[in-house]
Amino acid sequence: MLLHARDLTVRYGQRTALSGFALQLEPGEVRALIGPNGSGKSTALQALAGLVGAAAGRVEIEGRSVFAMGRRELARHLAFLPQQPVAPDEMTVGQLVRQGRFAHVGLFKSYGPDDEATIAWALDSTGLARFAERPLNALSGGERQRAWISAALAQEARILFLDEPTTFLDIGYQVELLDLVYRLSRERGVAVVMAIHDLNQAMSVADRISVMEGGRCVFDGEPGALASSGLIERVFRVQGRFVDLAPDAPPHFDVDLLRRHSPVGLTAQSLSH
Amino acid sequence: MTPLAPPLVAHPPARRLVPLLVGLTLLAPLVAVFFGVADLPLGDVAAVLTGGGSAEARSIILDIRLPRIVTGMLAGMQLATAGFLLQTITRNPLADPSLIGVSQGATLSVTLFLMIAVYSHDPTPTTLVALPWSWLPAVGMLGGLVAGGLIYLMTLRHDLGPLRLTLCGVAMGALLQALALGIVAGWGSSRMEVLLEWLSGSLYARRWEHAVFLAPFTVAGLAVLPLLRRPLELLRFESTVARSFGSAYRRDFSAVLFVSCALAASAVGAVGPIVFVGLIVPHLARKLARGHFPLVLPLTVALGAITVTVCDLLGRLLGGADEIPIGVVTALCGVPVLIALLRRTP
Numbered sequence: 001m002l003l004h005a006r007d008l009t010v011r012y013g014q015r016t017a018l019s020g021f022a023l024q025l026e027p028g029e030v031r032a033l034i035g036p037n038g039s040g041k042s043t044a045l046q047a048l049a050g051l052v053g054a055a056a057g058r059v060e061i062e063g064r065s066v067f068a069m070g071r072r073e074l075a076r077h078l079a080f081l082p083q084q085p086v087a088p089d090e091m092t093v094g095q096l097v098r099q100g101r102f103a104h105v106g107l108f109k110s111y112g113p114d115d116e117a118t119i120a121w122a123l124d125s126t127g128l129a130r131f132a133e134r135p136l137n138a139l140s141g142g143e144r145q146r147a148w149i150s151a152a153l154a155q156e157a158r159i160l161f162l163d164e165p166t167t168f169l170d171i172g173y174q175v176e177l178l179d180l181v182y183r184l185s186r187e188r189g190v191a192v193v194m195a196i197h198d199l200n201q202a203m204s205v206a207d208r209i210s211v212m213e214g215g216r217c218v219f220d221g222e223p224g225a226l227a228s229s230g231l232i233e234r235v236f237r238v239q240g241r242f243v244d245l246a247p248d249a250p251p252h253f254d255v256d257l258l259r260r261h262s263p264v265g266l267t268a269q270s271l272s273h
Numbered sequence: 274m275t276p277l278a279p280p281l282v283a284h285p286p287a288r289r290l291v292p293l294l295v296g297l298t299l300l301a302p303l304v305a306v307f308f309g310v311a312d313l314p315l316g317d318v319a320a321v322l323t324g325g326g327s328a329e330a331r332s333i334i335l336d337i338r339l340p341r342i343v344t345g346m347l348a349g350m351q352l353a354t355a356g357f358l359l360q361t362i363t364r365n366p367l368a369d370p371s372l373i374g375v376s377q378g379a380t381l382s383v384t385l386f387l388m389i390a391v392y393s394h395d396p397t398p399t400t401l402v403a404l405p406w407s408w409l410p411a412v413g414m415l416g417g418l419v420a421g422g423l424i425y426l427m428t429l430r431h432d433l434g435p436l437r438l439t440l441c442g443v444a445m446g447a448l449l450q451a452l453a454l455g456i457v458a459g460w461g462s463s464r465m466e467v468l469l470e471w472l473s474g475s476l477y478a479r480r481w482e483h484a485v486f487l488a489p490f491t492v493a494g495l496a497v498l499p500l501l502r503r504p505l506e507l508l509r510f511e512s513t514v515a516r517s518f519g520s521a522y523r524r525d526f527s528a529v530l531f532v533s534c535a536l537a538a539s540a541v542g543a544v545g546p547i548v549f550v551g552l553i554v555p556h557l558a559r560k561l562a563r564g565h566f567p568l569v570l571p572l573t574v575a576l577g578a579i580t581v582t583v584c585d586l587l588g589r590l591l592g593g594a595d596e597i598p599i600g601v602v603t604a605l606c607g608v609p610v611l612i613a614l615l616r617r618t619p
Binding site for chain 2: 049051070071072073075079080081082086091092100103105106107135152155
């Protein structure tokens with residue numbers, strides 16, 4: 001097992017943001033973390049990455065405690081991309097991606113051919129090779145997001161945490177990102193954990209799904225099992241049903257909207273308001 | 274693996290700046306040696322520099338001008354570097370050594386020291402005592418270090434971060450400054466002049482002792498900079514990102530803070546709080562480096578030395594016998610530069 005977390009509990013002052021969280025991750029596994037806003041997805045990722053102090057519990061990577069590792073050593077095992085990261089002014093895409101190699105070069109070692117090749121690969125994987133010299137603040141939100149993903153890729157870690165990586169991307173880039181995640185997992189054996197809002201994207205890309213509610217993990221299993229559990233409607237407070245779109249594809253969650261049940265046509269009266 | 278991105282090298286224009294700045298760093302003190310309040314013929318100065326010259330010329334050059342220039346250059350490098358380090362780790366373009374209370378701590382300690390020295394030696398306020406001048410650099414430095422240390426401890430109690438540091442620094446700085454001002458106001462002696470001169474930041478009457486006092490800090494400070502190079506790059510990010518990239522954030526943040534505090538406190542002790550050098554020089558360096566971060570630090574060091582030398586020369590030449598303290602010159606020159614830089618900032 002690549003990563004093993006048990007009984008992970010995080011408190012912010014009086015509030016318990018995460019309690020008794022557990023997760024097991026195999027090499028090459030894609031894991032989606034879903035749940036309503038404030039259900040503890042980000043906290044879980046940060047606690048797993050050793051970025052917030054845990055009040056209780058353990059996280060181990062290949063049997064070694066994450067909390068006992070130095071940040072640089074941990075960064076070689078695990079890359080973490082937070083939600084909406086901020087880069088220094090005037091930093092270019094290439095300079096950002098280079099930072100991803102710090103875990104490997106350290107304080108003094110100069111960037112060797114391997115490092116340069118990895119940086120080029122990381123830029124290329126997100127289609128940013130042409131943008132290396134561009135300042136980040138001159139890019140669109142989607143391009144900037146991909147630059148950060150490149151930086152995480154340049155770390156060449158076997159575990160990749162992504163906190164809502166698709167949030168600011170249009171549907172084209174969302175699909176591109178999900179495909180990239182899939183390729184990384186299958187071709188390079190990278191284990192990916194991502195907090196994600198789109199339930200159907202989670203269902204279609206993830207090998208396993210963890211559902212968070214109020215700081216607890218209330219489901220841990222395969223997408224098919226989640227579809228038949230009836231949890232989604234309760235946790236997200238929606239009405240809907242899972243429908244099969246194709247025989248070998250995971251079911252699609254179809255949500256009920258008021259409009260569909262009691263459609264009211266656009267009348268002259270409602271227009272005048 | 275597909276064709277490589279264009280190699281990430283320094284922008285050629287920025288690279289070309291380096292020899293230019295090295296040249297300027299050598300040229301500025303040379304010019305400053307030749308010009309001063311006492312009109313020495315150029316030939317005499319050249320003679321002294323080559324080992325000859327009259328006794329009077331030798332005394333003016335070797336005992337007055339050179340130590341002053343060297344002290345100024347060392348202090349300039351230190352203040353500018355300290356400012357750059359603080360601006361980087363706090364991600365605050367307005368940071369300078371006063372942000373971590375170094376200037377104010379030094380001010381308070383020098384004020385207290387002068388008051389105690391004067392009253393303990395001389396109960397009648399009309400006679401002049403020989404003030405313990407030689408103690409001032411050490412006293413100022415100690416005050417600056419203590420203030421920096423207190424602010425660090427206040428920050429450490431919470432999460433060690435840029436915002437917390439800035440808030441603690443501003444609050445502590447204001448308190449120390451108010452205390453110093455209160456003492457000065459209550460004191461009201463004619464010896465305030467001594468303090469005022471130190472407060473305005475001055476290179477007047479700086480001797481070799483001052484240069485010798487500063488040199489170890491300059492050397493040690495510059496020597497650790499290569500160690501801090503990569504940690505600094507990561508400290509430019511917020512802590513979550515920096516730590517994800519593998520930065521030992523708290524350790525590195527503390528180390529950089531300590532280095533900048535030691536550089537600033539020793540410089541302020543020796544020459545007083547020369548305002549604006551720590552604030553403006555890093556901005557100039559950043560403009561010249563054009564986004565190539567590794568160049569900013571060497572440029573900051575060189576420009577710090579040049580700026581102080583040139584500003585001091587201006588103060589000496591423009592003021593005549595009543596020279597203008599360098600702190601005033603840097604402030605007068607610094608404000609237009611700051612406004613010009615800000616105009617081009619989006």
